[in-house]
Amino acid sequence: MANPTAAMLVIGDEILSGRTRDANMHYLAGELTKHGIDLKEVRIVSDDAPAIEAAVRALSQANDHVFTSGGIGPTHDDITADCIARAFGAHIDVRHDARALLEAHYEKSGLELNDARLRMARIPDGAELIDNPVSTAPGFTIANVHVMAGVPLVFQAMVASVLPLLTGGNPLLSQTLRVDRGEGDIASTLAALAKDFGDLSIGCYPFQTNGVFGANVVVRGTEGGRIDAAMTRLAKEIEL
Amino acid sequence: MANPTAAMLVIGDEILSGRTRDANMHYLAGELTKHGIDLKEVRIVSDDAPAIEAAVRALSQANDHVFTSGGIGPTHDDITADCIARAFGAHIDVRHDARALLEAHYEKSGLELNDARLRMARIPDGAELIDNPVSTAPGFTIANVHVMAGVPLVFQAMVASVLPLLTGGNPLLSQTLRVDRGEGDIASTLAALAKDFGDLSIGCYPFQTNGVFGANVVVRGTEGGRIDAAMTRLAKEIEL
Structure with missing residues (x-):
């Protein structure tokens, strides 16, 4: 629900x-x-x-x-x-x-x-x-x-x-992966991930610190196991 | 305008x-x-x-x-x-x-x-x-x-x-008076002031610091002279 x-x-x-x-x-x-x-x-x-x-x-x-x-x-x-x-x-x-x-x-x-x-x-x-x-x-x-x-x-x-x-629902859980590359480099990986994990929300939030561009990828959802699965695949594909 | x-x-x-x-x-x-x-x-x-x-x-x-x-x-x-x-x-x-x-x-x-x-x-x-x-x-x-x-x-x-x-208008000017009394004590003074200075916006923003209640009274408008006049009257009526 x-x-x-x-x-x-x-x-x-x-x-x-x-x-x-x-x-x-x-x-x-x-x-x-x-x-x-x-x-x-x-x-x-x-x-x-x-x-x-x-x-x-x-x-x-x-x-x-x-x-x-x-x-x-x-x-x-x-x-x-x-x-x-x-x-x-x-x-x-x-x-x-x-x-x-x-x-x-x-x-x-x-x-x-x-x-x-x-x-x-x-x-x-x-x-x-x-x-x-x-x-x-x-x-x-x-x-x-x-x-x-x-x-x-x-x-x-x-x-x-x-x-x-107030009646609540399932608390929204999230995990974040910091990537020290421009978000343009990881965009296609994220788009494919978002497609395969339609029950999760995959957000990408760029930052710039001391002239270095990077991004925090945030995976949100209500089922911890699904978030774990998405994060595992993400880490592998981005080859940390 | x-x-x-x-x-x-x-x-x-x-x-x-x-x-x-x-x-x-x-x-x-x-x-x-x-x-x-x-x-x-x-x-x-x-x-x-x-x-x-x-x-x-x-x-x-x-x-x-x-x-x-x-x-x-x-x-x-x-x-x-x-x-x-x-x-x-x-x-x-x-x-x-x-x-x-x-x-x-x-x-x-x-x-x-x-x-x-x-x-x-x-x-x-x-x-x-x-x-x-x-x-x-x-x-x-x-x-x-x-x-x-x-x-x-x-x-x-x-x-x-x-x-x-972009075409701008008149910059909004403001002056603030900090009052170390609850805003309930000065509310009638402020209401009368707001009525007499209809061209200004008189805001009252309560705060609480270390258990003491007070309020910042902020007078805003585009004419400095009018704001001065309102602040002078305010200071006198609140008898700082």
């Missing part, structure tokens, strides 16, 4: 302007691969309501799961929760269960639960809360969309809260 | 599987910002022909420019050039001008210009070549799509070849 599929939506002007380098995508990609969920597509959009809504709708329809990152804090540019609600035609307001979490948290920390912070309790009707052990303000899951924070520490904690609840 | 808009399409299984962390997006974002072109959206798709074609079409229609990265090497998984040609209904084959570049390069280096390497001379009819001073094999521009390599060194050289040819 094919693995479940996923897409990720990263929301934030700061990444598109080059100010911040996204870290959450790389983290989620690794976690999904281990869990046997295939990440098929990532989109990064700005803090723009129509762009967020259109992307959520498209990705939700095309994939088993969608993971979003960013835009659920207390400031005016945090519009993700409202956009997701609109994308699903769901009513959204400060919700009792999320508010209770924030009240307990801010009472303990001595900070005021003001109107801005209360925005973090805006949760669409019917959504399930996602636990945030780092800073309390929850994420949520509505339909097949998991809405999470952009701060990497919080994002990672939320992924750890959500992922065990 | 509004700045020209751009989108980026990153092509590559190795990024979606978490094996490689993309570097080209962050680089391009910074270069476009300096050049006055607004990066509106990034998509990352796998080495899958229908996914590449659909993304190129959608992004090309919605933006002034599209920049792609990855999938133009000599191996069987390098399918970008053919997908782009199909997306525009253009004929593609080994093209004389690109072949001549490769012949000269491989003659000098003593390597064989075999069938695999010749694939890198597959260029759609009507496309303009993009100069590759690092490893010769060219990128190309067709309609408003600039097709470039995935290897970061080559990608960066191709961006340097293309960007001076």
Whole structure:
């Protein structure tokens, strides 16, 4: 059976302007691969309501799961929760269960639960809360969309809260062979290998270090024995 | 006048599987910002022909420019050039001008210009070549799509070849104020500021370092005087 599929939506002007380098995508990609969920597509959009809504709708329809990152804090540019609600035609307001979490948290920390912070309790009707052990303000899951924070520490904690609840497939395994020759020299060998091992994915990733060209050949699949067989043949044909 | 808009399409299984962390997006974002072109959206798709074609079409229609990265090497998984040609209904084959570049390069280096390497001379009819001073094999521009390599060194050289040819707008300027308080404390101040400075973008990016919560407030715009005015008011209201 094919693995479940996923897409990720990263929301934030700061990444598109080059100010911040996204870290959450790389983290989620690794976690999904281990869990046997295939990440098929990532989109990064700005803090723009129509762009967020259109992307959520498209990705939700095309994939088993969608993971979003960013835009659920207390400031005016945090519009993700409202956009997701609109994308699903769901009513959204400060919700009792999320508010209770924030009240307990801010009472303990001595900070005021003001109107801005209360925005973090805006949760669409019917959504399930996602636990945030780092800073309390929850994420949520509505339909097949998991809405999470952009701060990497919080994002990672939320992924750890959500992922065990999702049915995974076969973890994707991989082996890599480093070849110190240009990829043009090994291309025909790889093409023949890819043809004979149609159940595996054979990727070739060139690099250049100190003026020397080489390539990492990566063989991916879900059956370890098949990967071993492909790697053995590859090593022999490339005559290391 | 509004700045020209751009989108980026990153092509590559190795990024979606978490094996490689993309570097080209962050680089391009910074270069476009300096050049006055607004990066509106990034998509990352796998080495899958229908996914590449659909993304190129959608992004090309919605933006002034599209920049792609990855999938133009000599191996069987390098399918970008053919997908782009199909997306525009253009004929593609080994093209004389690109072949001549490769012949000269491989003659000098003593390597064989075999069938695999010749694939890198597959260029759609009507496309303009993009100069590759690092490893010769060219990128190309067709309609408003600039097709470039995935290897970061080559990608960066191709961006340097293309960007001076494009009409830019006003470079996006920004100033940042670090505030050592939770963003919930300053949210109402920021919301009022954003309302009064509708021509600027006011972003708030929370961080957490050694258990202390704080936020970077970033004010962006194209007029330095306006940014100064907003920062002065912000500093006063937050009473540093």
